[in-house]
Amino acid sequence: MSYALFLGCFIPTRAPSYELSVRLMMRAFDVNLIDLTEATCCAPIPIESLDYTTSLAIAAYNLCLAEEVGLDLMPMCNGCYQVLSKTNTILRTRKDLKTKTNEILGKVGKEYKGTINVKDYLQVLCDDIGFKNIKNKIVKPLKDLKVAVFYGCHLLKPSSILTFDDPEDPHLLDELVELTGAVSVPYMYKTKCCGSPLKSVSDELANKLARDKLFNAHQAKAECFVTVCPSCFLQLDLGQLVIRRKFKESYDLPVLHYPELLALAMGMDSKEIGLNTHRIRTDNIIKKYVDLE
Amino acid sequence: MSQKIRSLSVNEPLKSTQLDPKFKYEVAKEPGGEGLGYCFQCGKCTATCPIRRVESIYKPRQILRAALLGLREIVLSSDVIWLCATCFSCTERCPQGVKLADVMRAIRNIAVREGYIHPFFQAQGKMISEIGRIFEDDEFINEQRADLGLPPVPIVNLEEFKKILDSTKIKELLASKGSK
Known part of the structure; x- marks a missing residue:
């Protein structure tokens, strides 16, 4: 099984540990990734x-x-997944836009044909690899780790184009998280925006939205967040330092990319997957759930 | 904060000369703007909007109503059209099937052509036009990648990328002074 890996700009330059964990995970499941250079x-x-x-x-x-x-094409960022899927769909259905786009691409000798699909890496995990195969690789279950699962917006919506999961009541990522032995805790505003797209448009509003996520996950007694989008990750990880200061609150909720959680449960070393690059330290949960006493 | 945002509210009664009855067709002609006319003002978009919850001045329904009424200049010059975080909740829930996030994109595209560009979007546009990405790579990041056993950040084919941009109007649009 092979996919063309779409890194985007955020991941290779700002979230290399995420990239590493996706690569390691796909290698473990014999998925061959071809880099688009x-x-x-x-x-x-x-x-x-x-x-x-x-x-x-x-x-x-x-x-x-x-x-x-x-x-x-396999993106690993919600934003890339949504934009590339939307474009792939609209160019297949609107001939006028396809013609116009191909006129532009013709300048560099390219032509969009519409012959490939865009598949987020979570779809690859669910559809191609399957829960059973994932479960077989779990050797160090993170038993009872309480996780606030966060899908982000652009993985699910618009559901007229993105068919990964139910946009109002998604469950696949929760199930993927629970395969590792962790528990997905329900929390308020779970499917609401983290505010990341508003950064720099209105930092004040972006912070308020992120604070809501942290507040509600904290209320639900979650011990960490699990995200699948680098923008949501940054908003909750680095953003948490800002929120602590601005709102004079003391959240301490580490944020893990899903493949990092899976890698830990598959027995990989936390340093090897670069968990030490996160701004909110993950030591406590590693000590409690991975190193066990 | 609220005072600083240019909203859609008007202080005096509107004159009919301020209305542009063709504006709704102008929006509907843009790809994604087609559904505007189906809006029947139920307000589900505003009720569901996460931005509305933290900023009372932002009301998607009001933006659509103003566009349908033909308040062209007021809509295009307002700051509220740039506050949509594109979470697509409204698009998902609209009982009339109006793709609000796409309508908002259509309105933003027209605003940009009229010289109203939000400075953040302008800055991002310029960055992407120059380097083909939103984020730059540097020696530090490539060292960090090497430590993790990752290859260097892939190199954008800037020659091709710039040729593509030269075939569109993006440079011209970005050269606008912004916020007319």
Whole structure:
């Protein structure tokens, strides 16, 4: 099983430990990842907001790179997943936009054909690898670790295009988390935005939204967050330091990328997967649930 | 905070000359703006919006109503159109199937063409146009990657990327002074 790996810009430059854990995890399940060496940014929301035509061209350029290697494209960021999926869908259905986009791509000798699919790595885990195979690899269950599971927005919505899970009451990531022995605790505003896209547009609003997430997870007695999007991760990890200061509160909720949680349960070493690069220290949960006494 | 945001509220009665009845068609012509006319003002979007919960001035329903009424300049120059975090909750729940996040994108695209660009979006646009990414790589990050056993950050084919951008209007749009 092979996929074209789409790194995006955030992960390789700001969240390398996340990239490492995805690579290690896929290797453990014999999924072959081909790096797209010339990929650009996916064409994130700011570009879409400025000029949709440009956004379609940039996203389609990246889809072309995957078409050239003949593999489905596997992003590991909610933002990339949503933008690339949306573009793939709209260019397949709107001939006028496809023609216009291909006119632009023609300048660099590329043509979008619509021959590949975009599949988030969580879909690869659920559909291709399967819960049973994942469960078989768990050698160090993180028994009863209380996790606030956070899907983020762009993994689930718009559900007219993204079909991964139920947008109102998602459950797949909860199940993936519980495969590791951890427990997913219910908390208020679980599916609400973390505020990350509002950073720099209005830091005040972005902080309020992030604070709500931390407050509610804390109320639910969660011991950590598990995220699958680097933007949500940054908002809750680095952002937690800001929230502590601004709201004079003392949250201490480590944030783990899902593949990191899985890697720990699969017996990988916490230093080896780069957990020490997180801003909120993970030592306490490692001591309590991984090293066991 | 609330005082600083240019909202859609008007202090005096509107004159009919302030209305542009064609604005709704202008929005509907943009890809994604098609559903605007189906809005029947139930307010589910505002009720469901996480931004509305923390900022009372932000009301998606009001933005759509103003667009339908034809308050073109007021909508395009307002700050509220840039507050949508694109979480798609409203899009998901609208009983009329209006894709609000896409309508908001359509309105932003028109605003940009009219010279109203939010400075943050302008800065991000410029960054991406220059380096092909939102975030730069540097020696430090490549050292950190090497320590983790990862290959260096992949290199964007800037020659091709810039050719693509040159075939669109993005540079022209970004050159605008912003916030007309």
